[in-house]
Amino acid sequence: MSIYIVFIISFLILTIFGTLLHFTHGWFKKGILLHIFSALNESTWEHMKLLIAPTILVIIFQYIFLRNEYLNIFNSLLILLIVELISIPLLYKPLRILIKEVPFPITISIFILSIIFGLIAEYTMLKNEVFIFPEHISLIVILGIVIIFGIFTYYPPKFFIFRDPVTKRYGDIR
16 A cells, blocks of 8 residues: 555544544543543643544554555654644644634644644654664553553643643543
8 A cells, every 4th residue: 555545544544533532521421441532621631632542543554554664663653643742732832822712623723733743754754764763662652652641531730731721620530
């Protein structure tokens, strides 16, 4: 399968599943595992979390189709995840400071831009055969990030990106 088709499908997985996960906490109140990946409130952290499960799906999908072509697949996927996660607060927080209430279409645009930035960074790493870590270390770091998101779902730190601007609370597991 062409790398371009793989990336188009990856973009669709990330945008569709990420968007759906914004609503699943409200739909399925008792889904303990689902809460790790769903937005529990309107905090920046919870919106970053919407990319975790779809990125896991993309990691599996891309590994199946690209592992024989690229030796740095987990390095590039780690960068995809990091760039996606960092882009959301870097784009959202300054807007929130400037205009207080960021309109819904802009928050969706930020989510999509974060995905695009991540995919561009990943593609650049793949094509240039960039290695930051040995592949097994990159996979361990990816798993570590997923575990941290799971832990902070149930035990959010009292830090500004974890604070829900609507309720002024941290977390929402009932």
